[in-house]
Amino acid sequence: MDTASSSSPQPAGLFRAAARNLGWLLASRGVLAVLSLFYLAIATRALGVEGFGRFALITGASQTLATLVAFQTWQVIIQYGVGPLAAGDRGALGRLFRGSLILDLAGALLGGVLAWAILTIWGEALGIAPTLKRATLIFSIVQLLTVRSTPLGILRLRDRFALSALADSVTPVARFIGAIAVWLIHPTVQGFLVAWALAEVLTAAAYWIMVARSGDLDLMLKSRGARLLPAEHPGIIRFALSTNASATLGLSSKQLPLLLVGAIAGTAAAGVFRIASQIAQGLAKLSQLISRAAFPEVVRTLRDAPPEALSRLIRQLFLASAIAAVAIMLLVMVAGKPVLSIVGGRDFRHAWTMLLWLSLAGCLDLATTGVDTVLTAMRRAGRVFAIRLGGVGAMFGAAALLTPIYGATGVAMAVTVASAVAALLMSISALQLARTGA
Structure with a gap:
């Protein structure tokens, strides 16, 4: 059924629609999860602990x-x-699509300037040798220019999750093929950066091809008057800034610990931490997938749902995500060590403790992802930002106390502290929403 002609779903319908959306997302992420084990194993064995740590720091910083x-x-x-x-x-x-694309391009231009400045000033501190600076800058610019948030939003607004999943699957396939080619031809950090950059370009191209085939690219290019958006949609600028700030804290806090380990313990320790983090971040990706699958349906539901439906919706989302978090933590405890051995080999066996702490952090994030989704849909992104800010502050405080004692493992413990603080604050917000609806 076309979205335009459908009525807003009730909570039961919301879960069916969100589950259908999530199914398509998990299909693409299932491909990514399997192939990522292979291409990470190739990269770790081709580059070694030191080289992979340098590669991890570059991609993490980008x-x-x-x-x-x-x-x-x-x-x-x-x-x-x-x-x-x-x-x-x-x-x-059309005006909304065009304005969103302009925001994406403005962010990319700003990021390019920042990337050049950071590499010029702190490149050596990050373990990036002069011979790697050019490759790192090019990779960073590619990463910035291939941000695909606008086409992603268009496809999800249109309920075309299958096409979105297909485009997402280009990344792991391209990285896998690229990793094999680099391993056979030129097994260096620069070679893997080229392979990863090409994967980003191909994925972005796939997204825009999907949008073009739907006719929305033509609609976007022919539309004028994007400057009218603030008057047409009151609060849109504040919403965009708030969601940007919340996502920046939530997602970059998953990369900042890696940079912290690299600065404190060196590139080899960063490589070990990256392997554990890469596996554990699959949980963070699952949280994002659930949020992205449910968000369109939650927005539609909250437009017309009676106030009493909000409490039931929050309870159902929280219960579903909490059950998923417990199940995944049990899976990590059973299968985490064998997977770690397959991906990293003997040189990365010390990453097991880090993996446990980072997985626990991911499960805490997953357990409260439903609250995050509802708050954002209700245009309470400022509250989400405050919660994320509290979590990041707790992470830095815990890292300052734990890293001198436990080293890189202390950073992983600090990530868990941050997730625990955020989960606690999310739970308090959930109770407030359930009782008062505000």
């Missing part, structure tokens, strides 16, 4: 920078596009 400057325009498109889509207002949709 991802952090991209997250810092990127607006979550996919959320903006869904939040403010549901109304025009239901009304059949193509002009308003």
Whole structure:
């Protein structure tokens, strides 16, 4: 059924729709999870602990920078596009799409300038030798320019999760093929950076091809008057800034510990930490997938649902995500060590303790992802930002206390402290929402 002609689902319908969306997302992430084990194993064995640590620091710094400057325009498109889509207002949709793309490009330009400045000033402190600076800058710029938040939002607004999943699957396939080629031809850090950059370009191209085939690219390019968006959608600028700030804290805090380990313990320790973090971050990705799958349906539901439905919705989302978190933590405890051995080999066996702490952090994030989704859909992104800020502050405080004693493992413990603080604050917000609806 076309979204424009459908009525807002009730909570039971919301879960069915969100489960369908999540199924498509998990299909693409299932491909990513399996292939990522292979291409990470190739990279660790080709580069060794030291080389892989350097590669991890470069990609981690680039991802952090991209997250810092990127607006979550996919959320903006869904939040403010549901109304025009239901009304059949193509002009308003086109202006919204165009304005979101302008935000993405502005963030990319700002990020390019910051990347150059950071490499010039702190490149050596990050373990990036002069011979790697050019490759790192090029990789960072590619990472910034291939941000695909706008086409992602368009496809999800249109309920085309299958196409979004197909485009997402390009990344692991391209990285896998690229890793094999680099291993056979030129097994260096620069070679793997080229392979990862090409994967980003191909994935972005796949997204835009999907949007072009749906006719929305033509609609976006022909639309004018993006400057009218603030008047057309009151609060859109504050919403965009708030979601950007919240996502920056939430996502970059997953990369900052890696940079902290690299600065404190060196590139070899960063490589070990990265392997544990990469496996554990699958949990963070699951949290994002659940949020992205549920967000369009939550927005539609909250537009017309009676106030008493909110309490039931929060309880159901919290229960579902909490059960998933417990199940995944048990899975990590059973299968985590064998997977770690397959991916990293003997040189990375010390990452097991870090993996446990980082997995626990991911499970805490997953348990409260439903509250995050509802708060954002209710345009309470400022509250989400405050919660994320509290978590990041707790992480730095815990890291200052624990790292001198436990080293890189102390950083992993600090990440868990941050997730625990955020989960506690999210739970308090959930109780407030359930009781008062505010």
